[in-house]
Amino acid sequence: MNLLYSTLAALAVLGAFVVLIWRQNRDLLRARAHRDFFLRLIPPLSTGVFVVGLPLVLRLATTENYGAVLLVYLGGAAALTAIISRSVAPEERRAVSAFRKGDYEQAAAIYEELISRRPLARHYSALAACMDAAGNPHAALEAAEHAIKLDPKLGIAYYNRASALAALGENRRARSDLEMVFRTDSNRRLRRAAEAALRSLEEKG
Numbered sequence: 001m002n003l004l005y006s007t008l009a010a011l012a013v014l015g016a017f018v019v020l021i022w023r024q025n026r027d028l029l030r031a032r033a034h035r036d037f038f039l040r041l042i043p044p045l046s047t048g049v050f051v052v053g054l055p056l057v058l059r060l061a062t063t064e065n066y067g068a069v070l071l072v073y074l075g076g077a078a079a080l081t082a083i084i085s086r087s088v089a090p091e092e093r094r095a096v097s098a099f100r101k102g103d104y105e106q107a108a109a110i111y112e113e114l115i116s117r118r119p120l121a122r123h124y125s126a127l128a129a130c131m132d133a134a135g136n137p138h139a140a141l142e143a144a145e146h147a148i149k150l151d152p153k154l155g156i157a158y159y160n161r162a163s164a165l166a167a168l169g170e171n172r173r174a175r176s177d178l179e180m181v182f183r184t185d186s187n188r189r190l191r192r193a194a195e196a197a198l199r200s201l202e203e204k205g
Contacts, residue, residue, distance in 0.1 A: 018044060026185055027122055027154050036118070039089065095126065104134035121151035128160040132167065140164035155186030159194055171201050 021040055022029075028037040095110035108130035114123045124147035132140035144161035147154060162177035178201070181194040 020044075023187070027151055028120070030151055030153060031120055033118070033120060036089070036120075092126075095130075099126075099130060099133070104130045108134065119150070121147040121154050121157060124150065125154060125157040125160050128157070128164065132160060132163050137164040137167035141168070153185045155181045155184040155190055158184060159186075159190060159197070162194075162197065166197075166201065171204065175201050 018041065021044055025037050025040055028034075028040075091110055091114055095107045095114070098104075098107040098110065108127055111123050111127040111130060114120075115127065124143045128140045128142075128144035128147065130140075131137070131143055141161060141164040144157050144164055147157035148161065151157065158177040158180040162174040162181075165171075165174035165177065175198065178194045178198050182191060186194070
């Protein structure tokens, strides 16, 4: 019975991971990029398999080797999950890393390469963020408009276009785009950022 409860709990955790991935990648489903979506499911699914198998492994372990079995099992699971995670969307990971380091030109170059192979709305939106951060709002505006044309429900694209518009002094249009963030596919963090940007625009008049 304990094994059953442990397995059910593990499955519940796995289900929560899958829902989280789905919420973060709904734009891929709208774009019918099913392969990209399912690739992003692999890391949590692999973790889930290990979690589900853990109660059984511990049940088979003896008192003498319990600690060693647990250490080897969890260590192997963590290592394999890390390897799998790094193999999913490696170009996007490099672009995000470059952006966080302030190397916006490198990040933009990676996204442009991605767009040449997979013209997804998320890639255009990310390119817009890179161009805006690099001080090129005109290019950012163009990229964001491509993203919105491809996926009118992508909230981050409206946020990035609003940032470019604000940089160009078009505050009214920027405010309209920020308001669209709340009516489109946007997570809590993005909505908070949009609220802060709206307050900033209001302070500027």
